Each structure stands twice: as structure tokens, then as C-alpha cells.
Amino acid sequence: MAAYFAFLFSGPTGLISALVFGTAFGFMAGIAPGIGGRIGIILAIPFATLWDPLAAAVFLFAMHSVVHTSASIPAIAFALPSSGADAATVLDGYAMAKQGRTGEALGASLSASAIGGLIGAFAFLAAIPVARVLVTWFGPPEFLLLAAMGLFMVAVLSGRNLLAGLLSATLGFLAASIGFDVMSAEPRFTFGMPELLKGLDLAAVIGGLFVMPEMLARWQYDEQGRQRAVSTSLADVYAGLLKTFSHMRLVWRSSLYGIGVGVMPGVGSSVGVWLAYSYASRNTKSEVPFGKGAIAGVIATEAANNSKEGGAMVPSLFFGIPGSSSMAIMLGAFAVVGQPIGPSLLTTSIEVSFVLAATVALSNLIAIPMFFAVVPWIVRMAALKREHIVPFAVALALFAAAYQYLHWITLVQFLISGLIGIALKKLDWARAPFLLGFILGPLAETSYIQTSQVWGWSMFARPATLAMLAIFAILIFSMVRNREFAVFQTTREDARLSVPMAVIFLFAGLVSFALPDNASPFPLIICTIGLALAVAMSVAVVMNKRPAQVEFETFDNVPHTIGFCFLCIPLGIPLASLLYAFLLLRRVQTSVTYALGFSVALAALQFWLFSLLVDVWGEPLIIGYLANYLGVFG
Amino acid sequence: MRKPLRTYFILLSALSLIFAPMASAMEPKERLAGRTLEVMVGFSNSGGGARFWQVYSSALRRALPETVVRARFNDVGSGAIGSAELFRLDEGALAVGFVRPPDIIFAQQQSDDTPAFNFADANWIAGVERESFVMAARRGIPLDPEALRQSEQQLISPVSDMLATHATVVVLINAITGINAKIVVGFKSSARLKSIIAGDTDFYSVAADAELEPLLESGDVVPLYTIVGNNFPDAVDTSRSLETFLVDGAPEAVVDYVKVARGMGRGFFAPPGVNDDDVAALRAVFEEILTDPQFLAEAAETGTPVSFVGHEEFTRDIKKLALDDPADSAALRKAYACGLDMSEGKIRQCTF
Numbered sequence: 001m002a003a004y005f006a007f008l009f010s011g012p013t014g015l016i017s018a019l020v021f022g023t024a025f026g027f028m029a030g031i032a033p034g035i036g037g038r039i040g041i042i043l044a045i046p047f048a049t050l051w052d053p054l055a056a057a058v059f060l061f062a063m064h065s066v067v068h069t070s071a072s073i074p075a076i077a078f079a080l081p082s083s084g085a086d087a088a089t090v091l092d093g094y095a096m097a098k099q100g101r102t103g104e105a106l107g108a109s110l111s112a113s114a115i116g117g118l119i120g121a122f123a124f125l126a127a128i129p130v131a132r133v134l135v136t137w138f139g140p141p142e143f144l145l146l147a148a149m150g151l152f153m154v155a156v157l158s159g160r161n162l163l164a165g166l167l168s169a170t171l172g173f174l175a176a177s178i179g180f181d182v183m184s185a186e187p188r189f190t191f192g193m194p195e196l197l198k199g200l201d202l203a204a205v206i207g208g209l210f211v212m213p214e215m216l217a218r219w220q221y222d223e224q225g226r227q228r229a230v231s232t233s234l235a236d237v238y239a240g241l242l243k244t245f246s247h248m249r250l251v252w253r254s255s256l257y258g259i260g261v262g263v264m265p266g267v268g269s270s271v272g273v274w275l276a277y278s279y280a281s282r283n284t285k286s287e288v289p290f291g292k293g294a295i296a297g298v299i300a301t302e303a304a305n306n307s308k309e310g311g312a313m314v315p316s317l318f319f320g321i322p323g324s325s326s327m328a329i330m331l332g333a334f335a336v337v338g339q340p341i342g343p344s345l346l347t348t349s350i351e352v353s354f355v356l357a358a359t360v361a362l363s364n365l366i367a368i369p370m371f372f373a374v375v376p377w378i379v380r381m382a383a384l385k386r387e388h389i390v391p392f393a394v395a396l397a398l399f400a401a402a403y404q405y406l407h408w409i410t411l412v413q414f415l416i417s418g419l420i421g422i423a424l425k426k427l428d429w430a431r432a433p434f435l436l437g438f439i440l441g442p443l444a445e446t447s448y449i450q451t452s453q454v455w456g457w458s459m460f461a462r463p464a465t466l467a468m469l470a471i472f473a474i475l476i477f478s479m480v481r482n483r484e485f486a487v488f489q490t491t492r493e494d495a496r497l498s499v500p501m502a503v504i505f506l507f508a509g510l511v512s513f514a515l516p517d518n519a520s521p522f523p524l525i526i527c528t529i530g531l532a533l534a535v536a537m538s539v540a541v542v543m544n545k546r547p548a549q550v551e552f553e554t555f556d557n558v559p560h561t562i563g564f565c566f567l568c569i570p571l572g573i574p575l576a577s578l579l580y581a582f583l584l585l586r587r588v589q590t591s592v593t594y595a596l597g598f599s600v601a602l603a604a605l606q607f608w609l610f611s612l613l614v615d616v617w618g619e620p621l622i623i624g625y626l627a628n629y630l631g632v633f634g
Numbered sequence: 635m636r637k638p639l640r641t642y643f644i645l646l647s648a649l650s651l652i653f654a655p656m657a658s659a660m661e662p663k664e665r666l667a668g669r670t671l672e673v674m675v676g677f678s679n680s681g682g683g684a685r686f687w688q689v690y691s692s693a694l695r696r697a698l699p700e701t702v703v704r705a706r707f708n709d710v711g712s713g714a715i716g717s718a719e720l721f722r723l724d725e726g727a728l729a730v731g732f733v734r735p736p737d738i739i740f741a742q743q744q745s746d747d748t749p750a751f752n753f754a755d756a757n758w759i760a761g762v763e764r765e766s767f768v769m770a771a772r773r774g775i776p777l778d779p780e781a782l783r784q785s786e787q788q789l790i791s792p793v794s795d796m797l798a799t800h801a802t803v804v805v806l807i808n809a810i811t812g813i814n815a816k817i818v819v820g821f822k823s824s825a826r827l828k829s830i831i832a833g834d835t836d837f838y839s840v841a842a843d844a845e846l847e848p849l850l851e852s853g854d855v856v857p858l859y860t861i862v863g864n865n866f867p868d869a870v871d872t873s874r875s876l877e878t879f880l881v882d883g884a885p886e887a888v889v890d891y892v893k894v895a896r897g898m899g900r901g902f903f904a905p906p907g908v909n910d911d912d913v914a915a916l917r918a919v920f921e922e923i924l925t926d927p928q929f930l931a932e933a934a935e936t937g938t939p940v941s942f943v944g945h946e947e948f949t950r951d952i953k954k955l956a957l958d959d960p961a962d963s964a965a966l967r968k969a970y971a972c973g974l975d976m977s978e979g980k981i982r983q984c985t986f
Contacts, residue, residue, distance in 0.1 A: 053685065139834060140820070182819045185796040194715050338685050344824055406707070446820025453818045454790055454834055615704040618670075 015355070018055040021047075022062030023363045027370060029063065030070030032389050036086070037067040037326045039214055041333050042207050043393060045400040046609050048337050054352060056337035061356050062363035064330060065117055068305045069367050072109035076298070077102055077232075086305065088277045092290065092297030099293050103236020104243070108295050109302040110371050111244040112251055116303035117364030119255040120262070120310020121357045127263070128346060128353060131318045135343040138319065140450035141459040145468045146321050147444040149475070150265030155433045156479060161489040163537045164429045167501055170530040171420075172437025173444070174508055175200055177523045182442070183449055184518035189511060195409040202332040203404045205438060207397035208417025210329070213425040215390045216561060218554040234372065241368075244299050250284055251303045258304035262311025265321045272311075276304035310360060317341050317353065320443060325432035328439050336404055387588040391581035392602055394561055399573060399606050406614065406621050408569050415565040426552055427493055445522045493552065495541040502534035557584060572624030574610075578603035662915035667700040672729035674706050674720050676713025689938050690732070690762075693929040697919060714738045721751035723907040730759060730902050730916060736799045736895040739955045743966060754956040756903040757913040760920045761943030761951075763899020766863025768870055769807070770846065771837035771856045772830050779879045782813045788979060789813065789836040792821035792829050800839050803861075803896045806966075807839075807876070808973035809984045810884035810892070817977040830855055839896060842866045843939070862897040883986040887962035888969045894954045899941075901948050917945050 025047070029040030044063050048056040068086060075086045076093035089109060096105040138146075155165030178189045179199030190196040244251060254276035261272030280300035281290040288294045312323030320342055322328035334341055345353045401414045424431050451459055459465050509527030512520045564580040571579070578599045585595035610616050620628040673694070677683030687705070694703050706716070713733040720731050735753055742749040775789075776782055782789065793801035796819060808815055815836065821829055829835040831854050839861055840846060849855040850869035857866075859874040866872055880889065902920055904913050923929060924942045933940045957963045965986075972984035 139829075139832070180795070180797060182795040338683075342824070343828075450818055450820045453816060614707070615702065618704050618706070 014051050014055040015058055018051050018059035019062050019359060019362060020366065022059035022359075023066050023366045023370060025059070026063035026066040026363070027070045027367065027374075030067040031073050032393075035389065035393060036071055036214075037064055038329050039211050039393065039397070040064070040067050041326065041329045042203070042211055042400055043396045045203060045333050045336050046396070046403045048333065049403070050612070051337075053337055053339040054355060057334060057339040057352070058355060058359045060330060060333050060337070061359045064326065065306070065309060065360045065363040066113075066367040068302070069110060069113040069117075069364070069371070072113065072298075072302060073106060076105045076109065088273045088301040089298055089305070091277070091301075092292070092294045095291065095293035096295065096298070101236070101240075101293065103232045103234075104240035104295065105298050106232065107237040107240025108243050108298050109240075110237070110368060111241040112247075112254075112299040112302040113306040114364045114368055115244065115251050116255045116258060116306035117309070118361050119252070119303075120259055120307035120313075121361035121364075122310070123255075123259045123307070124310040124313045124360070125354070125357045127314045128350070131314060132346045135318060135346055137464040138343075139462070139464075140447040141455055141462060141465045142468055143319070143321070144444060144447035144451050145465065145472065146265055146315070146319065147440045147447065149468070149472050150315075150321050151433065151436055151440060151444075153264065153475070155430070163490070163533055163540070164427075164494065164497075165433045167498065167530065167533045167537060168424060168429055168431065169433035169437040170526060170533060171501065171504075172434035172439075173441045173526045174505070174523070174530060175205065175434075176438045176441025177445070177526065181515075181519035182446060184516050186516050186519040188515060188519055188523060189508065193409070195407060200438075201401060201405050201410050201413050202439075203336055204401035204410045204413035205417045206329050206332055206435065207401050208414040208419075209421040209424075209431050209435060211393055211397035212414075212418030212561065213421040213431070213555070215386070215393045216422065216555045216557055217425065218556050237372070240295070243295055247284070247296055247299050250280055250296055250300055253279060254300040254303040255307035258306070258308035259311035262308035262323055263314050265315045265319075265323055272308045273301050273304045276300045306364065310357075313356065313360075317345055317356065318343060322436060322439060325435055328432070328435050331439060385588060388585065388590070390557065391577075391584040392598075394564070395573075395577035395580060395602060395606070398565065398568070399577070399609070402568075402573055402621060403609070406619060408621065411565050411568055415562060418561070422555055422558065423497060426555070427497055428552070429494075429497060448522065490537060490540045490544050492541060492544075495538055498534045498537040498541065502531055502538060505530035505534055557587075560584065568621070570624055570626040572620075572622050572627065574603040574606045574622065575624060577606060662918035663698065665911065665915040666698055666728070666919065669728050670702040670704055671698065672704050672706060672720075672727070674713065674716040674729065674731040676716060676733055677707055685936070686938060687732070689929075689933050689936055693923050693926065693932070696928075697923045697926070714741065717753075717905075718750040720905040721756075721907075723905055725907050726909060727905070727907040728912055729908060730904050731756075732900060732902055734799070734898075734900045735952060736802070736898055736955060737797065739952075740799070740802050740895070741797070743957065743963060744970065751905075752956065753903070753952055754958065755906055756952075757906070757908060758945045758949045758952060759902040759904055759913070759916050760924055760945055761899060761901040761948040762924060762940055764863075764897060764941040764943050765841040765843065765899070765939065766865045767839050767861040767896045768842045768846075768866065769837050769858040769861060769876075770830060770840045770850075771858040772833050772835070773853060773856060774833075775836060775856060775858070777856070777858065777874070779811065779813065783811075785813075789815045790834075791815040791817050791838050792826045792835040793817055793819055793838070794822050794826075795819050799895055802970070803839055803892050805973035805977065806888055806892050806969050808976045809969040810881060810888055811876075811879045812881040812983055813879070814976035814979075814982055816979070817974075827855070842870060862893040881983075881986075885962070885965040885969065885986055887957060887959070887965050890954055891957065891966055894951045898948075898951055898955070901943070 022044075025044055026040065029035045029037070029043070035043070040063060041060060044060055048059045050056075051059055071086045072089050072093065075089045076097050093105045093109065096102065151169050155169050156162055176199070178196055179187065180197050181188050187197055257276040257279060258272040261275060277297060277300055280296050284294075284296040284300075286294040286296050290297050308324075312327045315321045315323045316327040316331060318341075320331065322331055331341065339352075340349070398411065398414050401410050404410070420434075421431055424434065455462070505527045509524060509531060512523040512527055515523065560580065560583060564576055567576040567579065581599040581602050582595050585598060586592070607616060607622070610619070610622050614622075616622045623632070673691075675687050677687050684707070691703065691705055713731065717731050717733055717738060720729050723729055739753055776785075791804050793804060795801065801817065801819070804815065804817055807813075808817070818835065821835070826835070826838050826840070827849075830838065831849070837858055842857075842863070842865070846855065847867040847869070850857055850867055857870040857874075859876055859879050860866060860870060860872055861876050876889070876893070904916055908916070921942065921944070924940065930940055957966060969984065972981070975981045976984070
């Protein structure tokens with residue numbers, strides 16, 4: 001058994017199995033309501049650790065490469081996008097579905113996605129020689145600017161107002177400064193808890209911030225969409241697939257938009273897709289108007305959607321600066337599975353770059369026959385209610401966090417991050433800037449220290465720094481000229497977050513004053529900026545007094561989920577997951593047999609995965625502190 | 635004694651002499667068989683550290699198939715918390731810790747609190763790493779210590795973070811060599827080398843291994859002086875050692891500390907609760923595991939450098955690090971504080 005396991009999960013067979021399983025996992029994640037790319041990566045982490053680091057990276061990349069391909073199914077059939085990038089597909093895809101052309105739209109999206117993915121993979125390979133030159137020019141001053149640029153761009157582009165995005169990013173920076181300070185080795189914001197010395201757990205923060213809000217948000221079930229999905233025929237899909245080839249010029253152009261925007265740190269999420277859609281609507285002749293079911297609208301968005309990953313891989317893998325929020329999560333997942341990234345991928349470990357580029361290309365190709373093989377069944381999966389998935393997604397995300405650090409403090413971090421995520425989502429504040437701030441925080445801090453201590457003002461004599469500053473200035477200028485962001489577009493409800501944040505930054509700032517000289521500058525800068533932004537936002541709220549113009553989301557099962565997190569401590573994670581899943585499935589009228597069967601399967605899966613890692617009978621967080629105290633398992 | 639009986643007795647004695655060592659070699663594994671060996675490891679459950687540990691854990695499980703090896707992970711404070719937990723175990727426990735002692739011992743020495751445990755009281759089982767280290771410098775740097783001390787612009791030494799042993803060593807070297815380097819954090823190992831080659835920083839301590847050898851030969855990196863060890867590439871001039879760079883009056887205890895801390899890698903220890911017979915069994919079994927050719931091949935395949943260090947030698951080095959003499963301990967604290975002040979530009983020299 002062990003030999004079979006080793007054969008399947010290591011060496012060359014491990015790479016192949018990772019590719020196939022990753023593609024299949026990505027397919028499922030794309031279809032499952034509410035999962036999509038970002039949450040899919042989080043849920044994939046524990047499974048990825050079954051493989052060696054490189055194969056684990058292949059598994060994650062294969063999963064991520066095809067997730068948008070299958071995410072087009074709920075987007076087209078139900079008008080349910082799993083991300084901002086998939087939302088563009090809804091415009092014409094859903095219109096086509098309502099006209100009875102679901103299969104045609106799915107086929108077109110499938111082939112456009114595959115070709116876009118291939119172009120993205122080749123673009124990534126083509127970028128290697130350029131990146132090799134750039135990386136020799138890049139030092140800490142350029143990394144500092146790149147991190148600042150990425151953060152600014154994502155704050156600008158991912159929310160309804162700039163202040164909210166910047167505040168979210170600053171809070172992420174503050175969260176990243178918890179733990180040992182690299183400069184003085186002094187603990188910061190740990191409040192005497194040794195468990196926090198290493199900082200917050202990445203998997204817990206990501207899982208809480210994204211999985212909990214997405215899963216617990218209320219949504220409407222579309223019965224007509226379900227009917228359309230299950231009546232899709234393979235012949236229609238095939239016909240749609242061929243139509244892409246009569247729009248190859250559009251596919252190329254859209255893919256280039258995706259790649260170009262994907263390369264820019266912090267911008268590579270949905271902007272490229274919308275630019276491609278905009279280009280298609282202006283330059284493509286269509287019998288059906290755009291927005292009313294034009295197939296070119298689906299082709300343009302899907303090609304850009306998959307090609308952008310190839311572009312986003314360049315800053316993420318070679319420089320460690322995420323090209324998008326999903327790439328930020330991917331970098332976190334890479335840290336968990338132990339796959340190094342950075343400039344070494346251009347020199348001593350260049351084979352890793354080739355393997356990952358091949359993964360993107362091959363997974364997109366594998367996706368086509370896989371799609372045809374499973375489409376009659378898989379569209380039924382898209383018809384699942386989100387309530388059926390909620391307990392599994394939440395329990396697996398918490399499991400992924402605990403898998404990394406098996407300690408009760410991880411559960412607390414997951415819960416707090418989840419509540420912050422819910423608060424941000426409720427008021428329509430972007431969570432991506434928080435994540436980027438959290439991931440880029442240590443890089444920005446060390447780059448700041450290195451720049452100030454090694455170069456000082458002489459950094460402005462570096463050609464690479466000047467070039468970066470020029471690019472940064474041009475980008476800001478063009479955005480201001482095009483009025484791409486609103487700074488003070490606040491509503492009354494924003495005060496519910498800006499005021500508590502002001503208190504948090506004020507408190508953290510006061511604590512920072514008590515830190516030793518070397519440990520305090522960065523938190524003080526963060527707190528000062530955060531406090532200023534929070535006060536500015538609160539003042540803007542008072543001045544505007546506008547009622548909410550956006551419909552705020554409602555969340556279900558929040559108390560149950562909080563209770564689940566607490567219950568994991570006395571009962572252990574598998575047993576608490578079993579109870580949580582059973583309760584939530586029964587709440588949506590699932591039969592006792594099915595609810596029990598799926599809940600037990602979830603607990604068994606967690607138990608099995610834990611058993612690969614540790615001796616489960618000796619771990620209180622697996623068997624439960626209660627059983628451990630009572631000595632139930634000896 | 636009759637002749638046949640005497641012959642029989644002599645034969646029996648000879649056989650005993652031949653087979654006795656073999657019998658005792660079998661004994662340690664039998665003594666541990668069927669019991670649970672707790673191993674406290676200073677890594678997280680997954681990621682690079684866990685994979686590093688897997689090289690050891692698979693060898694442990696192979697050598698002790700009937701022993702339940704229960705790895706308990708603790709990645710906070712380089713295993714200090716886990717070590718404290720092991721020291722609290724009751725008499726008769728069977729457990730080992732896998733730690734990098736210099737990090738923990740130094741943190742304890744710098745703290746005003748009474749340490750929860752003293753590594754000098756532990757039963758050291760074996761060490762697993764021993765490398766030779768040099769102070770590697772950028773191209774064009776003066777090789778004369780006095781010229782370096784007189785440098786108008788403060789030299790820069792890159793380190794990853796202030797908790798790392800290589801950072802502690804560079805701070806102490808500041809004090810005992812009088813070459814006042816500004817210590818800048820945030821450089822991981824590849825970034826340290828890159829910054830030296832690019833000329834952005836001036837020198838750092840590094841293992842003189844196969845990776846460094848071609849850079850030393852090409853002159854992209856210059857060996858300033860040797861710090862510790864005997865196994866250096868030809869390009870290293872071993873006549874320039876740390877001793878030749880010391881200022882007058884540099885405390886011997888601090889110099890010894892620097893050399894031991896830099897040369898010492900991770901090691902396995904059994905806490906005081908483990909009884910003497912079990913400690914002896916563990917030492918025998920771990921020596922067998924850590925010198926097993928199959929294990930060494932697996933470690934080499936994953937790029938994990940392994941070099942077995944016996945428990946006597948490792949214990950000797952631990953005692954040198956522990957600095958039981960209060961005067962030596964005070965000298966270390968003073969040197970560290972002084973080295974930091976030099977790094978921050980507050981003073982140019984330490985007075986001993």
C-alpha cells in the first residue's frame with residue numbers, strides 16, 4: 001500500500017497524477033456554487049501536501065488553470081459568476097442560455113478558455129529571458145516600489161472607493177506585523193502569547209477571509225437555470241466549440257489583453273477580461289448585439305480569463321509579487337507545500353518554470369476531453385444548492401488551516417479572519433487589498449529596512465528605481481485622468497467599519513510606541529496611515545450622509561459556524577465537522593441518510609488526511625480535548 | 635581442569651568475546667521496541683521544514699519499526715517551547731527533541747527571565763550537521779583587518795533576521811574584530827549571496843560548500859577569513875582565520891562561542907526525564923540511523939547536508955555554548971550589546 005502510495009504521489013508519476021487530479025479538482029471547484037478559483041486553492045492545500053513540493057505546485061496550478069473554464073458553466077447557465085473575471089461571461093453567456101443556446105455558449109467558452117490558457121502559458125515562457133534581465137536589475141528598492149504599486153493598484157481597482165481599499169490594505173499590513181520583528185527580534189502585538197511569535201497563520205487568515213464570507217452569504221436558487229443546465233446536449237457544445245475557430249483574431253487579441261494586464265502586479269484579476277470584452281464589443285461584427293447573446297462576447301472574455309494567469313505568473317513566481325488576489329493565495333499555498341519561488345526560478349531552478357508552464361498548457365488541453373466526458377453529469381453538479389456545499393467548504397478550509405499548524409490558536413485566527421471577511425463583504429469593501437497587504441507586508445518591511453540602510457536617498461540614482469517610478473507615475477496619472485476611482489464615495493454604513501478601524505489603529509499605534517526603537521518604525525507608519533485614512537473616511541461619511549446605494553449582503557448560519565469553530569476544541573476537528581455538516585444539511589431538508597452519509601465521509605476524509613501527517617490518537621485537536629482529558633483513547 | 639573442558643571453556647570465552655558486541659548492538663532496538671518515542675520537531679506540519687524532517691522520520695521509522703514514532707511539531711521560537719515541554723516530562727518518559735541549540739541557548743542568555751530549562755542538563759543523543767564556515771566578502775574589499783577597521787564608509791553585512799545564528803555571530807564578530815559592520819536584515823541565503831556578488835553589501839558568514847566553491851575560484855566572492863572547520867576549498871587561504879582578525883583583548887569565551895555556534899547544526903536530545911538505559915539505547919540506535927548509507931543517500935538526494943556528530947563531542951560543544959561561568963556569560967552579553975551599537979553607528983570600537 002505504502003509503495004503504491006509512493007508510486008502515485010512521487011517522482012514522474014507524481015507529476016502526472018498531480019496534473020490529472022489537479023485538473024479534475026479545478027473542474028469541480030469551478031462548477032461548485034460559490035467555490036471558484038480563490039477558495040478552490042484554499043481547499044486544495046491539504047490534498048496538495050500529499051505530493052512532493054513540485055508536484056504539489058503542479059496540482060495547484062493545474063487546478064487553478066482550469067477553474068475558470070468550468071466556472072463558465074454556472075456563469076452561463078445560472079448567471080452565477082464565481083469571480084469578477086467570470087462576471088463578464090455572464091453578460092452574453094446567460095443571454096444565450098435564456099435563448100436556449102446553453103450548449104453553444106459552453107462549447108465556445110471551453111475552446112476559447114483552452115486556447116487562451118495555451119497562449120498564456122507560452123507568454124509566460126516567452127517572458128523568462130526578459131525576466132532574467134530584470135531580476136538582475138531588481139533589488140530591495142525596486143521590490144519596495146513594486147509592492148507599493150501592486151497594493152495601490154489592487155486598492156484602486158477592487159472596490160467601490162479608494163479609501164476603503166487602502167484601509168483594507170493597511171489593516172492587512174498591520175496583521176502582517178504581528179510576531180517577531182526581523183530587525184530587533186522583539187515580539188510585536190503578541191500580548192505575551194508565544195503562539196503568535198511566528199505571526200498569524202497564512203492558511204487560517206486566507207481561509208477565514210475568503211471562504212467563510214463567500215459560503216455564508218445568502219443567494220437565490222435559479223430553478224429555470226437548473227432546467228437549462230440539465231437539458232444541454234453534447235452536439236450543441238461541440239458546435240459552440242468550433243465557432244471559436246472562426247474568431248481566432250479575437251481570441252489572440254483578447255488573450256493579449258489578459259496577459260498584458262495579468263503581468264501588472266495587483267491588477268491581474270478582472271480588468272483584462274473587461275478590457276477584452278470592451279474591445280470585442282467595439283470591434284467585432286455580430287448579428288446579435290453585445291449583451292444580448294453575442295457569442296463573441298463569451299469568446300473574448302473566456303480567452304482573456306484563462307490567458308491572464310500566464311501573465312500573472314510572471315510577477316508572482318519570479319518576483320514574489322502577486323499579480324492578482326488568487327495568485328496571492330497561490331503564493332501562500334506554495335509556502336505551505338514548501339515549493340520555493342523567486343529569482344531562482346529563472347536560474348538554478350528554471351526547470352520548475354518549465355514544468356509550471358507545461359502544467360498550464362496541458363491542463364487546459366486535458367480540460368477539453370474531460371469536459372466532454374463528464375458534461376452531462378457535471379452540469380447537474382452546477383445545479384447544486386450552495387447550502388449543500390457550505391459545511392464542506394467551511395470545514396475543509398478550517399481543516400486546511402489546522403493542517404498547517406495544529407493548535408487551537410489557528411481556529412481562533414480562522415474565526416476572527418472570517419468575521420473580518422464577513423464585515424468587509426457586507427459593506428462591499430474589497431478583501432483582496434487586505435490579503436495583499438498581509439502577504440506583501442513582510443516583503444515591504446524588509447525592503448524598506450534594506451533600502452533605507454543600504455541605499456538611503458541614493459536609491460534614486462538607480463536606473464531601475466527611476467524606471468519603476470516613471471511607470472508608477474504614468475499609471476496613476478492615466479487613472480486620475482480617466483477617473484477610474486472614487487476617493488470619497490462613501491455611504492453612512494461605511495462608518496460601521498471606519499470607526500472601529502480608527503480605534504484599532506489608534507490602539508496599535510499606542511502599543512507601537514512602547515516597542516523598542518528598531519521594532520517600532522514600521523508599525524508606527526502603518527498605524528499613522530491607517531488612522532489618517534479611517535478618520536478621513538469617517539469625516540467623509542459625516543459630510544456625505546448618503547444612504548446606502550448598494551444592496552448589502554445577508555449572511556446565514558453565522559452563529560452555527562462560530563459554534564463549530566469553538567466546538568472543534570472539546571470534540572476535535574473531525575467530530576465537530578461531522579456535527580456541523582449534519583446540522584447544516586438537515587437545515588436545508590437533506591434526508592437523514594444523505595446528511596449522515598456525507599457528514600461521516602467528511603469526518604473520515606479529515607481523519608485520514610491527518611493520519612498521513614501525525615499520530616492522530618495523540619493530538620487533542622483531532623480526538624478532542626474532552627476525549628484526551630478523559631483518556632478515552634488511552 | 636581437564637583438557638576437553640578447558641578447550642570448551644576457551645572456545646566459549648572466545649565466542650562470547652566475538653558475539654557479545656553483536657548482542658549488545660541488538661539490545662538497544664529491543665529495549666525500545668513496542669514503545670512510543672515522542673519526537674518534538676521545531677517545524678510546522680507542512681512546507682519545506684516538514685519535508686526536511688521527513689528525511690529523518692522515514693529513517694527513524696525504518697530503524698525502529700516496532701517503535702511508534704510520534705512526531706509532535708512545534709515551530710514557534712525555534713523549538714524553545716517544545717523543548718520546555720520535553721523538560722517537564724516525568725521520569726521514565728521516552729522522548730527526544732530535534733533542535734538547533736545555538737538559537738535557543740543564545741535567546742536564553744539574552745533574556746532577563748530565568749530559563750525554563752538548561753540544555754546543559756539534557757542528554758545529547760547526536761548532532762547531524764557540521765560544516766566549515768568562512769567570512770565571504772565582495773570583490774575588491776581590502777583583505778587587511780586594519781584597512782577594514784579604518785573604512786570611511788560603514789561596511790554592510792546582510793542577514794536574514796536577528797534571531798538567526800548567523801546574525802548573532804556577525805554581531806559578536808563586529809565586537810571582537812573591531813570591523814564595525816552595519817547589519818541589515820531581510821536577506822535570505824540566496825539574496826545574501828546575490829547582494830555580495832552585486833557589490834551592494836560587503837561580507838557575510840557562509841558555509842564553504844560546493845555551491846560557493848566556483849564563486850570563490852572565479853573571484854566573484856572573496857574569502858576574507860575562515861571562521862570554523864577544517865574542510866575548505868583550495869581557493870580559501872586558511873592562514874587568514876578569525877584569530878588573525880581579532881582585536882587585542884577579545885574575550886576567549888566569546889571567540890569560542892562564535893566558532894561553536896557557527897559550526898554547530900541541529901541535534902537530537904533526550905530530556906532529563908528519560909532514564910540512563912533508554913538514553914544509551916537511543917544513542918546507539920541514532921548512531922546507526924544517522925550513519926546508515928541508505929539514509930545518507932536519501933538526505934543527499936533532497937539536498938540535506940548530514941554529518942554525524944557523536945554525543946560526547948556534541949555535549950562538549952553545548953557546554954561551551956552554555957557558558958556556566960558568570961564572567962564568560964557577562965562577556966558575551968557585553969560583546970553582543972557592543973556589536974549591536976557598532977552596527978547602529980553609535981560607537982566605532984568595543985573596549986574589553
